[in-house]
Amino acid sequence: MPCKLIFRQLFEKESSTYTYLLADSLHPDKPALLIDPVDRTVDRDLALVKELGLKLIYAINTHVHADHVTGSGLIKTKVSGVKSIISKASNARADLFVEPGDKIYIGDIYLEVRATPGHTLGCITYVTGDGVNQPQPRMAFTGDALLIRGCGRTDFQGGSSDKLYDSVHSQIFTLPKDTLLYPAHDYKGFTVSTVGEEMLYNPRLSKDKETFKNIMQNLNLSYPKMIDIAVPSNMVCGLQETKSDL
Amino acid sequence: MPCKLIFRQLFEKESSTYTYLLADSLHPDKPALLIDPVDRTVDRDLALVKELGLKLIYAINTHVHADHVTGSGLIKTKVSGVKSIISKASNARADLFVEPGDKIYIGDIYLEVRATPGHTLGCITYVTGDGVNQPQPRMAFTGDALLIRGCGRTDFQGGSSDKLYDSVHSQIFTLPKDTLLYPAHDYKGFTVSTVGEEMLYNPRLSKDKETFKNIMQNLNLSYPKMIDIAVPSNMVCGLQETKSDL
Numbered sequence: 186m187p188c189k190l191i192f193r194q195l196f197e198k199e200s201s202t203y204t205y206l207l208a209d210s211l212h213p214d215k216p217a218l219l220i221d222p223v224d225r226t227v228d229r230d231l232a233l234v235k236e237l238g239l240k241l242i243y244a245i246n247t248h249v250h251a252d253h254v255t256g257s258g259l260i261k262t263k264v265s266g267v268k269s270i271i272s273k274a275s276n277a278r279a280d281l282f283v284e285p286g287d288k289i290y291i292g293d294i295y296l297e298v299r300a301t302p303g304h305t306l307g308c309i310t311y312v313t314g315d316g317v318n319q320p321q322p323r324m325a326f327t328g329d330a331l332l333i334r335g336c337g338r339t340d341f342q343g344g345s346s347d348k349l350y351d352s353v354h355s356q357i358f359t360l361p362k363d364t365l366l367y368p369a370h371d372y373k374g375f376t377v378s379t380v381g382e383e384m385l386y387n388p389r390l391s392k393d394k395e396t397f398k399n400i401m402q403n404l405n406l407s408y409p410k411m412i413d414i415a416v417p418s419n420m421v422c423g424l425q426e427t428k429s430d431l
Numbered sequence: 432m433p434c435k436l437i438f439r440q441l442f443e444k445e446s447s448t449y450t451y452l453l454a455d456s457l458h459p460d461k462p463a464l465l466i467d468p469v470d471r472t473v474d475r476d477l478a479l480v481k482e483l484g485l486k487l488i489y490a491i492n493t494h495v496h497a498d499h500v501t502g503s504g505l506i507k508t509k510v511s512g513v514k515s516i517i518s519k520a521s522n523a524r525a526d527l528f529v530e531p532g533d534k535i536y537i538g539d540i541y542l543e544v545r546a547t548p549g550h551t552l553g554c555i556t557y558v559t560g561d562g563v564n565q566p567q568p569r570m571a572f573t574g575d576a577l578l579i580r581g582c583g584r585t586d587f588q589g590g591s592s593d594k595l596y597d598s599v600h601s602q603i604f605t606l607p608k609d610t611l612l613y614p615a616h617d618y619k620g621f622t623v624s625t626v627g628e629e630m631l632y633n634p635r636l637s638k639d640k641e642t643f644k645n646i647m648q649n650l651n652l653s654y655p656k657m658i659d660i661a662v663p664s665n666m667v668c669g670l671q672e673t674k675s676d677l
Contacts, residue, residue: 193621193623194622195621195622196442196620196621196622197620198620229619229620236628236631236632373475374443374472375439375441375442376440376442382482382483385482
């Protein structure tokens, strides 16, 4: 039986972050998860979850963000039973740690975990399942590994342009070309892309590896204004005061 | 045969406007249209049209906008053969004027025109066609008639809260409940809603008519900062210097 995914893309304008809400509408509980929630927009997101009659079970992150504070910890203080998830490789605090190949289920719909380091050491991409009972076309939540016509910077948090190139080419560009790409950010007003499009038109990642590394070495970006607040906070699930129940 | 719609939602952050790109991917020409393009983001939108291999045939507006200058006229100067469309009731300039019940075709996919006055006299909502060969679920591009958990103001440009209430209840809330609603703006980071959701949770339009009219009379909104530039310009397709070919 085909699945019926409830899907919402939500935007936080200060950091230009996209948060994604996914739920299985055919399961009696309508179990749901949020990908990359932002602390400032937690109330908006939880109100929507409630209005849609969903049961939020996971708050998951693609990586330890440097530009905003995750909403995962705050969500856990507001909705009982929600588990936070991040990659084991991130070394950050969460309830559950995932590794490449792991599957995260909401009802009958699942996300597959793919390691896509390069922006940070612990970056992962969540990809909807492969099969007729999973969303068609597939959807990949790429975090900062692959942005629409761009990619995350590679000059801090264990970043490596060499690794990022390999990650995108081996883990994302090998997906079907019609796979929908949903990044953690967009700064130009785009909401979605596809694998086929980025393979052709991404101005960085469509190039050969040496050209890509050269581009990334010469971006001359300024120091991220939020990094000294966001990273320590996000290492502990977005709550700076560590709590025993997180 | 089911249709295959190419669909993109694009955001212009200064005016928080959504522009929508629709195309029929199964037609050899991949004919496309843009709904509510903004002058500032025309180059972005046309680059995307080109990269996706589409043939833009229409630039259409839901109404004469007061908060931004339409990109329709500018698009016509950059892409030959594009026709601008607006409602006959708007009294604005365009190549084609539509009335309730008219259909706008791109390949085998069509948009149906519904009159939804109240924000302005000439507001229309474009709804994807009814039938198995049209996008499922249906999609309604509501302009400023119905926003996510809100609606457009009714205190200028021939606005009427009485008319807006009737428009939304008779022309939008009568669509199937799973119809996806795509407004011309969002200020809180939402990207889409459904008829069922707005019938239940729209804080204005879920109320009875008298309550709605009372809410709208007491919004105490400031004078729109762009109105004196945008409206005269949008009356002539977004180009202040009227040209013989527009």
